[in-house]
Amino acid sequence: MRKHNGELEIDEDLKMERRTWTVQRVSWVILILIVIAALLGFTGRGGVKGINKLTKSTASQAMEVEYDRFLRDEVEGEMKITLHNLKSANPTLFFSKEFYDKVRVEEIVPEPEHTEISPDGITYTFRATKPEFIILFYTKPLHIGPLQITAKGPDNEAVTMSQFVYP
Structure with missing residues:
Protein backbone atom coordinates (compact mmCIF):
# COMPACT_ATOMS: atom_id res chain seq x y z
CA MET A 1 0.00 0.00 0.00
CA ARG A 2 1.42 3.34 -0.93
CA LYS A 3 1.30 6.21 1.50
CA HIS A 4 2.25 9.83 1.21
CA ASN A 5 5.02 10.96 3.50
CA GLY A 6 4.06 14.04 5.50
CA GLU A 7 3.76 17.20 3.49
CA LEU A 8 5.55 15.97 0.37
CA GLU A 9 3.61 13.98 -2.17
CA ILE A 10 6.17 11.16 -2.38
CA ASP A 11 4.97 7.57 -2.50
CA GLU A 12 6.30 5.43 0.34
CA ASP A 13 6.53 1.62 0.12
CA LEU A 14 8.14 0.19 3.27
CA LYS A 15 7.98 -3.45 2.07
CA MET A 16 9.92 -2.54 -1.05
CA GLU A 17 12.46 -0.53 0.96
CA ARG A 18 13.03 -3.45 3.37
CA ARG A 19 13.56 -5.85 0.46
CA THR A 20 16.00 -3.42 -1.13
CA TRP A 21 17.92 -3.04 2.15
CA THR A 22 18.12 -6.83 2.53
CA VAL A 23 19.41 -7.28 -1.03
CA GLN A 24 21.91 -4.49 -0.46
CA ARG A 25 23.25 -6.06 2.77
CA VAL A 26 23.55 -9.51 1.18
CA SER A 27 25.39 -7.96 -1.78
CA TRP A 28 27.84 -6.24 0.57
CA VAL A 29 28.54 -9.54 2.36
CA ILE A 30 29.14 -11.33 -0.96
CA LEU A 31 31.47 -8.55 -2.13
CA ILE A 32 33.45 -8.70 1.13
CA LEU A 33 33.75 -12.51 0.82
CA ILE A 34 35.09 -12.15 -2.74
CA VAL A 35 37.68 -9.61 -1.58
CA ILE A 36 38.74 -11.90 1.32
CA ALA A 37 38.99 -14.88 -1.08
CA ALA A 38 41.17 -12.81 -3.42
CA LEU A 39 43.45 -11.75 -0.56
CA LEU A 40 43.80 -15.37 0.57
CA GLY A 41 44.83 -16.51 -2.92
CA PHE A 42 41.69 -18.24 -4.17
CA THR A 43 41.51 -16.17 -7.35
CA GLY A 44 45.04 -16.67 -8.65
CA ARG A 45 48.66 -16.90 -7.61
CA GLY A 46 49.83 -15.62 -4.27
CA GLY A 47 47.89 -15.33 -1.08
CA VAL A 48 48.40 -17.21 2.14
Whole structure:
Protein backbone atom coordinates (compact mmCIF):
# COMPACT_ATOMS: atom_id res chain seq x y z
CA MET A 1 0.00 0.00 0.00
CA ARG A 2 1.42 3.34 -0.93
CA LYS A 3 1.30 6.21 1.50
CA HIS A 4 2.25 9.83 1.21
CA ASN A 5 5.02 10.96 3.50
CA GLY A 6 4.06 14.04 5.50
CA GLU A 7 3.76 17.20 3.49
CA LEU A 8 5.55 15.97 0.37
CA GLU A 9 3.61 13.98 -2.17
CA ILE A 10 6.17 11.16 -2.38
CA ASP A 11 4.97 7.57 -2.50
CA GLU A 12 6.30 5.43 0.34
CA ASP A 13 6.53 1.62 0.12
CA LEU A 14 8.14 0.19 3.27
CA LYS A 15 7.98 -3.45 2.07
CA MET A 16 9.92 -2.54 -1.05
CA GLU A 17 12.46 -0.53 0.96
CA ARG A 18 13.03 -3.45 3.37
CA ARG A 19 13.56 -5.85 0.46
CA THR A 20 16.00 -3.42 -1.13
CA TRP A 21 17.92 -3.04 2.15
CA THR A 22 18.12 -6.83 2.53
CA VAL A 23 19.41 -7.28 -1.03
CA GLN A 24 21.91 -4.49 -0.46
CA ARG A 25 23.25 -6.06 2.77
CA VAL A 26 23.55 -9.51 1.18
CA SER A 27 25.39 -7.96 -1.78
CA TRP A 28 27.84 -6.24 0.57
CA VAL A 29 28.54 -9.54 2.36
CA ILE A 30 29.14 -11.33 -0.96
CA LEU A 31 31.47 -8.55 -2.13
CA ILE A 32 33.45 -8.70 1.13
CA LEU A 33 33.75 -12.51 0.82
CA ILE A 34 35.09 -12.15 -2.74
CA VAL A 35 37.68 -9.61 -1.58
CA ILE A 36 38.74 -11.90 1.32
CA ALA A 37 38.99 -14.88 -1.08
CA ALA A 38 41.17 -12.81 -3.42
CA LEU A 39 43.45 -11.75 -0.56
CA LEU A 40 43.80 -15.37 0.57
CA GLY A 41 44.83 -16.51 -2.92
CA PHE A 42 41.69 -18.24 -4.17
CA THR A 43 41.51 -16.17 -7.35
CA GLY A 44 45.04 -16.67 -8.65
CA ARG A 45 48.66 -16.90 -7.61
CA GLY A 46 49.83 -15.62 -4.27
CA GLY A 47 47.89 -15.33 -1.08
CA VAL A 48 48.40 -17.21 2.14
CA LYS A 49 50.83 -20.12 1.65
CA GLY A 50 48.77 -22.63 3.61
CA ILE A 51 45.69 -22.05 1.49
CA ASN A 52 46.94 -22.05 -2.09
CA LYS A 53 50.29 -23.87 -1.73
CA LEU A 54 50.25 -27.50 -0.67
CA THR A 55 53.18 -29.75 0.19
CA LYS A 56 52.97 -33.53 -0.11
CA SER A 57 55.67 -36.11 0.60
CA THR A 58 56.17 -39.77 -0.12
CA ALA A 59 55.91 -42.23 2.76
CA SER A 60 59.70 -42.42 3.15
CA GLN A 61 60.07 -38.61 2.84
CA ALA A 62 62.42 -39.19 -0.13
CA MET A 63 60.39 -36.84 -2.35
CA GLU A 64 58.53 -33.65 -1.42
CA VAL A 65 56.25 -31.82 -3.86
CA GLU A 66 55.09 -28.23 -3.33
CA TYR A 67 52.37 -27.11 -5.74
CA ASP A 68 49.47 -24.68 -6.19
CA ARG A 69 46.08 -26.10 -5.26
CA PHE A 70 44.24 -23.49 -7.37
CA LEU A 71 45.39 -22.47 -10.85
CA ARG A 72 44.11 -20.14 -13.55
CA ASP A 73 43.61 -21.29 -17.14
CA GLU A 74 46.65 -20.38 -19.26
CA VAL A 75 48.42 -18.72 -16.29
CA GLU A 76 51.86 -20.02 -15.31
CA GLY A 77 52.15 -22.01 -12.09
CA GLU A 78 55.13 -23.44 -10.25
CA MET A 79 55.75 -26.91 -8.87
CA LYS A 80 58.80 -27.47 -6.66
CA ILE A 81 60.06 -31.03 -6.20
CA THR A 82 62.73 -31.78 -3.62
CA LEU A 83 64.45 -35.17 -3.69
CA HIS A 84 66.14 -36.18 -0.42
CA ASN A 85 68.89 -38.75 0.24
CA LEU A 86 69.48 -39.64 -3.40
CA LYS A 87 71.12 -43.01 -4.01
CA SER A 88 71.77 -42.35 -7.71
CA ALA A 89 73.43 -39.50 -9.59
CA ASN A 90 70.68 -39.82 -12.24
CA PRO A 91 67.33 -39.64 -10.44
CA THR A 92 64.11 -40.08 -12.42
CA LEU A 93 60.71 -38.46 -12.03
CA PHE A 94 57.59 -40.00 -13.52
CA PHE A 95 54.33 -38.08 -14.09
CA SER A 96 51.00 -39.65 -15.04
CA LYS A 97 49.55 -39.23 -18.54
CA GLU A 98 47.24 -36.43 -17.35
CA PHE A 99 50.33 -34.29 -16.68
CA TYR A 100 51.30 -33.99 -20.34
CA ASP A 101 47.69 -34.16 -21.61
CA LYS A 102 46.33 -31.29 -19.51
CA VAL A 103 49.43 -29.26 -18.60
CA ARG A 104 51.98 -27.51 -20.80
CA VAL A 105 55.49 -27.50 -19.32
CA GLU A 106 57.00 -24.08 -19.99
CA GLU A 107 60.36 -24.65 -18.30
CA ILE A 108 62.15 -27.16 -16.08
CA VAL A 109 65.05 -26.00 -13.88
CA PRO A 110 67.51 -27.71 -14.10
CA GLU A 111 66.81 -29.17 -17.51
CA PRO A 112 66.46 -32.96 -17.61
CA GLU A 113 69.20 -35.03 -19.23
CA HIS A 114 66.64 -37.33 -20.83
CA THR A 115 62.85 -37.34 -21.36
CA GLU A 116 60.81 -40.42 -22.22
CA ILE A 117 57.10 -40.44 -23.10
CA SER A 118 55.11 -43.65 -22.76
CA PRO A 119 51.37 -44.46 -22.89
CA ASP A 120 51.30 -44.34 -19.06
CA GLY A 121 53.05 -41.01 -18.61
CA ILE A 122 56.30 -39.09 -18.95
CA THR A 123 59.66 -39.80 -17.27
CA TYR A 124 62.35 -37.19 -16.73
CA THR A 125 65.95 -38.17 -15.90
CA PHE A 126 68.18 -35.58 -14.23
CA ARG A 127 71.85 -35.31 -13.30
CA ALA A 128 72.12 -34.68 -9.56
CA THR A 129 75.26 -33.26 -7.98
CA LYS A 130 74.14 -33.42 -4.33
CA PRO A 131 72.14 -35.87 -2.19
CA GLU A 132 69.38 -33.23 -1.93
CA PHE A 133 68.15 -32.09 -5.32
CA ILE A 134 65.53 -29.41 -6.14
CA ILE A 135 63.64 -29.35 -9.44
CA LEU A 136 61.31 -26.52 -10.50
CA PHE A 137 58.55 -27.06 -13.06
CA TYR A 138 56.92 -23.97 -14.57
CA THR A 139 53.65 -25.07 -16.12
CA LYS A 140 50.43 -23.74 -17.65
CA PRO A 141 47.17 -25.69 -17.42
CA LEU A 142 45.43 -26.27 -20.75
CA HIS A 143 41.91 -27.06 -19.52
CA ILE A 144 39.48 -25.71 -16.93
CA GLY A 145 38.32 -28.03 -14.14
CA PRO A 146 39.81 -30.60 -11.76
CA LEU A 147 43.31 -31.93 -12.34
CA GLN A 148 44.64 -35.13 -10.75
CA ILE A 149 48.36 -35.78 -11.30
CA THR A 150 50.48 -38.61 -9.92
CA ALA A 151 54.24 -38.19 -9.56
CA LYS A 152 56.70 -40.99 -8.75
CA GLY A 153 60.18 -40.32 -7.44
CA PRO A 154 63.41 -42.30 -7.75
CA ASP A 155 62.22 -44.91 -5.21
CA ASN A 156 58.99 -45.41 -7.23
CA GLU A 157 56.87 -44.01 -4.39
CA ALA A 158 53.88 -42.00 -5.59
CA VAL A 159 52.43 -38.63 -4.62
CA THR A 160 49.00 -37.65 -5.97
CA MET A 161 48.25 -33.96 -6.44
CA SER A 162 44.72 -32.59 -6.75
CA GLN A 163 44.39 -29.18 -8.36
CA PHE A 164 41.54 -27.08 -9.68
CA VAL A 165 41.87 -24.80 -12.70
CA TYR A 166 39.69 -21.68 -12.79
CA PRO A 167 38.75 -19.89 -16.03
